[in-house]
Amino acid sequence: MILAPDPARWDCRFRAAAGMLGGMNRLTPALVLLVAASAVPARPPADPKRDPVDTSFLKRYAETRGFLLGRPVKPKVTPDGKHVLFLRADPATKRQSLFEFELATARTREVLSAETILKGGAEVLTPEEKARRERQRVSAGGFADFHLSPDGALVLVKLGNTLYVLERTTGTVRELKAGGDGPIVDPKFSPDGKFVAFVRGFDVACYDLAADKEFAVTTGGTVAKTHGLAEFVAQEEMGRHSGFWWSPDSKSIAYAEADHTGVEQWWVADPLKPEVPPAPQFYPRPGKKNVTVRLGVKSVAGGDTVWVEWDRAKYEYLAAVRWGTGTAGKAHLLVVIQDRKQQEMVVCAVEPTTGFARRLFADTDPAWTNIPAEVPLLTTSGIIWTGTGPNGPEVQLRNHDTGALVSILVPGTDHVLGVAGKYTSPHGGGRLFLPGHCVSLTAPDPTQQHVRVTPIPLDRSELLKPNFPLAEPWERFTDEPGMHTGAFGEDGQHVITSTTLKQLPRSRVFDAHKKALGELPSVAAEPPFAPNVTVEKVGDFWTAVVRPRDFDATKKYPVVLDVYGGPRHLHVVQAMRNWLVPQWLADQGFVVVAVDNRGTPGRGRDWERAVYQRFGTVPLEDQVKGLHALCDKFPELDRERVGAVGWSFGGYMAANGVLRRPDVFKAAVAGAPVTDWEDYDTHYTERYMGLLPASAAAYREASLLPLADKLDRPLLLVHGTADDNVYYRHTLRLSDALFRAGRRFEALALPGVTHMASADPVVMERLWTRTAGFFRSHLGGPR
Template sequence: MEHLDDLRSSGGSQRKPAIRPTGRGIATEQGNRTAGNYLRIGALVRVAHRDILSAMKTTLALTLTLSCAALAHAAEPTPNKAVDTSFLKKFAETRRFMLGRPQNPKIAPDGKTVLFLRAEADKPTLKLFEFDVATAQAKELLSPESLLRGGTENLTPEEKARRERMRLSAGGFADFHFDKDGKNVLLPLSGKLFVYERATGKTTQLKTGEGGSIVDPKWSPDGKKVAYVRGFDVFVCDLATNTETAVTKGGTAIKTHGLAEFVAQEEMGRFTGYWWAPDGKHIAYEEADHTGVETWFVADPFKPDTKPAEQFYPRPGKKNVSARLGVVSVDGGETVWLDWDHKTYEYLTAVRWDEFVPLTLQVQSRKQQKLLLLAADTKTGKTKKLFEEKDAAWINLTPETPKFNSALGGFVWLGADADGESEIQHRNADGVLNNVLVPAKRRPEAVVSVYSSRADTFVIYAGSTDPTQRHIYRHKTPSLLVNPESDKDTALTTEPGTHTAVFGKSGGPYVITSTTTSAMPKSFVFGRDSAKLGELPSVASEPEIKPDVTVLRIGEEPGYYAAIVRPRNFDPKKKYPVIVDVYGGPKHLHVVQAMRNWLVPQWLADQGFIVVAVDNRGTPGRGREWERSIYQKFGTVPLEDQVKGLNLLCAKFPELDKDRVGIVGWSFGGYMAANGVLRAPEVFKAAVAGAPVTDWEDYDTHYTERYMGLLPESRKQYDDASLLPLAKDLKRPLLLVHGTADDNVYYRHTLKLSNALFRAGRDFESLPLPGVTHMYTSDPVVMERLWAKTATFFKSHLGEPK
């Protein structure tokens, strides 16, 4: 599931987990509606989507019965002046002002250069650039246009779906890969593979076979071959002869080889399904057997002549993919299948195959309360348990670990202490805990890199004791091994904000990308001694709006982190209607010190509102008890905290009119928005719910069962969290927004709630977005107009400042 900030600020870069609507609006509710985009639902509104509904085997059959005259007659309660959408237009066209900023930086193996992707400020096509560490100068290396020789980029449906999973919205180069020495760069583009020779600037297209899209290319460890998945099998291309060889055979759409299944990509953060052996002679690959898994269909009612797209979509209590891991020679031959207790541990969550150590794999129980780290004998297929983690609620995956290091011995692991709190551990090669490197009190959240220099080994990690920030630290292992209570970690970032880092193998140079409440992301290059060497140049447009956001902690311990955004022409003598900008779900912090997160809320505030946000229990960064408080309580705990946080803000800031509060969110935030007006109409007087999950039985297994438990044993908890039984209680204005081509939170969710509301005789509004997926921000026009629609909706129902 995805959060609004991910989509609102992604700009084509690779993701993480729901979002909120964005867009320029319909100028007035009466003047610019169209039957294709907007429907006012009163006593009877029916929307024709029979293609989708029959494919989903649902009984809904809504028929369009409103005429243009009826649409014009369906005026909002209060007429509104047209909102100024010039900022939204710029925001949308620049992909949230992220076009033109460096993306996906990678350090060359020799440490002399940094390669990165960047688009123009007004064109969403990523090109390849090089930054010279010695001179701090950057230059363009390659453009997609030069490789396609004037042709257009064509993506197969499979590649489009993969990019959707990775939250990539820009075109051009989606990724690139250095070979072992960094002399050559592998670039996938438009279903083709190219090798760029850096010394000469020569580019060679690899000769791949016909049939099936080419995805997930990887260099062999020696740089002499390239592996990839074509169709449903793994292939290898030998660069010396430019010829292709099949590594696996017999792959089908039902039983794929080398591809990560849907929930692995969407929920586990695993986008690959095969791994090179360190010697380059073998490949480990996943066989994902979809037999018995439900097939769902996504039809586009806007294009009834187009065949519906099929997707295997496992739902709670239903059949999951059966995954197994095999090892095969790159020359082909028999596969050695690795053995583990598949019945107990049916999820394959992560695989690593590093030099000088056995292949390791992480497997997880379906309840996600047990995780095993296994070491495999790839000749016999036998596996050995290194250690197991357990949690009474759920285990958070850490696919970036284990990180093996020969100098340190064993590996570094982001695991849990006796109380279930996250800590960074040093474990021996046999899995036995050797020492705690970074204790839980530091709130580590990710291991970025582990490297050795001379006699020392360093662990680079991300985390913060303040969940509104994210900092990068360098931990020198001997210091803590001698005195675990010492406080000698070096902070590589200190400015309040959120920071990410990319390190080379030897620890330098490295790139840190930083954003604060007053600045958009900037990427700086540092030497091993942490001296700043230069900045990866940006050509992005800068937003003319500077958010007036206050981030604060409210309430008695443990309290809530909250944000308040006032209009730039704020009048302290007036009371303002309030909009709660909500996500509220797990795995995502909404209240963070990052300017890009508050641009649209600032625009919304400028329309005559005060926008607030609260991070409730269930969000990360506050410890196990806080995070696990929502286990099997999606419908109650997050909403209780949103209400408490709102009341605290209203008590502290008298300019907030607590009698005029709206709520808006997308995905889990859409669920929260609809839940708010249904369960707490005395608090929330209007809601815009984008792509809401309305019935948790219709979301995917790995996400839903992690937090809600299994069916049928958790039947009551699922029923309690569903919005459908609450439809009869709707008393407040509700606008439902959903992309009809959404294959994450299916359009079915909004249709089911619409049906329940209609049958209960409740008034509501529905805005279907034809052909739009869950990542609606890929369409600038939709993004622009949807936010303006949101503003006019709230103006109609909450009024102006008084």
């Protein structure tokens, strides 16, 4: 997915804590390229000696990864319900260590650190690990993740290219002996806790903990035909970061074979280091060859792979794989496949011994289907699925054997975002945890996310009871306006992580009866201010307005539109971290505003699908309407002096604004913009734009390149030269088109920077100072 670069404001998604790629070398100062030709003259830049800018906040923001370093992340409740394990970074070293919170005493202790294992040595990340962290937007070094054995007695961690197992009761750390060459990726315990599986190089391998020995599960994997690895678009666009899955009995592994034969190969080079060979990457583009994926099942004891059979010519995408235990303890294997148009998504039941895939049910849409997270979820009562209903996404219970709809657990009118998991409540009733975009059942508010539970049956006989399951009321675990997520134990213990407009994420621990037991301790620095932001619906659009902290209501302020605009993403949310950098920018003499246009989730199917094949027009039209509605409501906003700033899809929107609507936007800073959609990846682009050549007109209409000769407003293009998501090629192509059209613009290259903007405090300071100065020069100050 086209995302923002780092935990700065240009971070576009409220997921887990994100940040710079761990282990990246300190970057050189940004290289500035200025290309000039005839155009409307710009005002001279502000004089920094006469008009100084305080950048200390920007430096501190970058050093602390947006004040997130030192906050607990990835909490997991142990199977016995007595502890919560979590990661927390040391703000000084920027390395994450493992901690344990005891529910009975509310005491926290450090369990394991990278320093303990490395004994002062340096952490070295493989290129494969760096790429994986880039896809997952992982921040600090140290432990990127950890895995609990099924009984909770062991913890699996990875440092560099080595696996370690910690015995929790004794504190003993065991290094798993290397069994071969090649980078280790995606380690995980078997369901019985006797093995650890992972990908080494391009094949799935297993480690027998009792025998203290590694052995191969698959063989013959190559860089072009990988076994057990998720391909690029699966990681970047589909939310699937794994390529292999254990069976419930720990006897077999299902794995994906990704064949890249014929897929276009692109190269990422560092212009400042011409002596370093470029890094290759398979990058499928619209209308061109896709990765060919098939699924195999193989016994860890040996034997041949059983290949799963489906119409792979029609359904190119393997969206999800789920093992589970269904009726009578029988193991089930479900696969979710998608056609290339992404207008049909099919759930199939697979017979692991033969590979026969039987169609159970499907979701279809004339525009596109969305891949739901965490489902299908297998329970003893049936298959839990987030499907498309007449009023939007709904949580469904479906029959194991036929796929037939049994019950609607949560209707689409409840504005549900998705399913987070299940657990057994203290009263014995099965529950689903659902984070949903709603203030209440009757007042949906997509700026918030709340955690609620709803009953599901544990036994099929319960389905025969009258009015099941809606006779039992659902419960909401959170009420305070903000963004809330949850991590839940098997017996109802849970951790709720919350952020509001006045507070950065904090994680509170509760028992099964919702009694508060304490808070996972943070050692993070706190921001020096709370944003002066208001979030409200204005006209048809949810909006945010950030005013200077020394706001003077008698003055007119230039406006900076902080834009994203892409589909399936909520930009305007009640989360403090989203508005810290905009507050600094506002304090330089602007009012910063944001608008969520059509295409965003939580407001019905038609609202979301309105952007289909209309990237260049609908989002921009809505941004202009929302902006004008704000200017009509708030007289301090000067509609004659409006700029736009954004990254990734937001960079595309900012550039699109000055090219198509120079009457509205007087200046723009476009970071890592997609400038032509034929140069972005297949799964994201074709989902919203259709297939080539049939949809060529939509691609031409959305491209910025044909608009180059229309530029008559100041435009600053910013792009990292090492970006392997939105390639630097995008900015170079637009720069070339603008230059050849004789238009004046500025281009700022960030050497060595990926799609996540640099965490280097110097670069952070200079980039945002440059942005503020650019808007000062072209929009002026308060009047």
